Amino acid sequence: MRDYDEKRTQFKKLTSGDRILSMVVAPDALAAKVAEKTGFKAIFVAGYATAASTRSLPDRGILDFGEMLSKLREIVATVDIPVFVDGDTGYGDTENVARTVRAYENAGAAGIFLEDQVWPKRCGHMAGKSVVPADELADKIKTAVKARRHSNFTIMSRTDARQMYGLEEAIKRSHQYQDAGADMIFIEAPQSKDELREIANEFPNTPLMANMIEDGATPMTSVDELKSMGYSIAVHPTALTYAHAYADKEFLQELHTVGRTEKTKQHMVTFNDFNDFVGLNDLNTIEQKYSKAPMQDMLNQLKLK
Incomplete structure (x- = not known):
C-alpha cells in the first residue's frame, strides 16, 4: 500500500x-x-x-x-x-x-x-x-x-x-x-x-x-x-493536452493522406523507449521471478530441507 x-x-x-x-x-x-x-x-x-x-x-x-x-x-x-x-x-x-x-x-x-x-x-x-x-x-x-x-x-x-x-x-x-x-x-x-x-x-x-x-x-x-x-x-x-492534440492531428493527417507514418515517425518515441515508459522491464522481471521454473526450483529446495 x-x-x-x-x-x-x-x-x-x-x-x-x-x-x-x-x-x-x-x-x-x-x-x-x-x-x-x-x-x-x-x-x-x-x-x-x-x-x-x-x-x-x-x-x-x-x-x-x-x-x-x-x-x-x-x-x-x-x-x-x-x-x-x-x-x-x-x-x-x-x-x-x-x-x-x-x-x-x-x-x-x-x-x-x-x-x-x-x-x-x-x-x-x-x-x-x-x-x-x-x-x-x-x-x-x-x-x-x-x-x-x-x-x-x-x-x-x-x-x-x-x-x-x-x-x-x-x-x-x-x-x-x-x-x-x-x-x-x-x-x-x-x-x-x-x-x-x-x-x-x-x-x-x-x-x-x-x-x-x-x-x-x-x-x-x-x-x-x-x-x-x-x-x-x-x-x-494545457501544455500536454495541446501537444497531444497537435501530435494526433499531424500523425493522422499523414496516415490518412499518405497511408504510412514516414514523416511523423521521427517525432515518435521508439518501441523500446515506450516499453520503458510503461514499465515492461519491471513486469518482465516479476514474471521471471515467479515463472513456473523458478517456482519449481524453490519447491525442490524446500523438499531437500
Whole structure:
C-alpha cells in the first residue's frame, strides 16, 4: 500500500521556503508516467485536461465528481510522486465539499483547490465567468479544513474574480479565504506581469500558485521568473493536452493522406523507449521471478530441507 501521508508531506516540502515547484497537468496516466520519468516532482489533475481526454469536451462544468475522482485514482496509481487535484467548486454545498475532500484524500491526493465560480464553471481564461459571494467559498474552505483527516493535506483557494471585478477584489477575496483556513492562494488569470508581482507582494509569507496557459489571459512567464517574484508553484495546465492534440492531428493527417507514418515517425518515441515508459522491464522481471521454473526450483529446495 502506498504511503499517501508521505506524499502529502513531500508536496508540502516541495512548495515551502524559497522553492518553486514546476507542475504539468496530466490528461491521463501515460502522460503522468512520462512526466515523472522526465523529472517532474509532482503531477496536477485538473478539469480542463480531464474534460478533453475523457469526454472530448470543453471545460464548462460538464465533468462530475465521479469522473474527476476516477481520473485522480488512475494517476495516483501510476506514479510515485505527489498528485494535486482540481476540486472545482466542491460539487455542491458544504456537505458535498466535505465529501469531495475526504474522497480525494482517501484516493491519495496531496491536496486540492476549491474555487468561487458559479456552477457550471468554466476554464478560468474563458469569457463569461461569474463568481459567488466571497462568504460562500470562505464557508467551503472552513468545511474543507474541518473535513480533512490529515493536516498536511493541502487546501488551496482559487478566485476567478479578477476578470469581472478587478485585481483588488480578487486579492481581497483571497485574504478572506486565507483567514478561513486556506494553506495556499491561487488568483486566476492576472493580466500582466505587474499584476503577478502585486499578488506576490500582497501574500509574502503564503505559498502562491501561478497558472501558465498558452494563449491565455496571463502573460507566459518562466518558472525562474515566477520564483523570483515569490511564487511557490508554476503550473502548465494545457501544455500536454495541446501537444497531444497537435501530435494526433499531424500523425493522422499523414496516415490518412499518405497511408504510412514516414514523416511523423521521427517525432515518435521508439518501441523500446515506450516499453520503458510503461514499465515492461519491471513486469518482465516479476514474471521471471515467479515463472513456473523458478517456482519449481524453490519447491525442490524446500523438499531437500
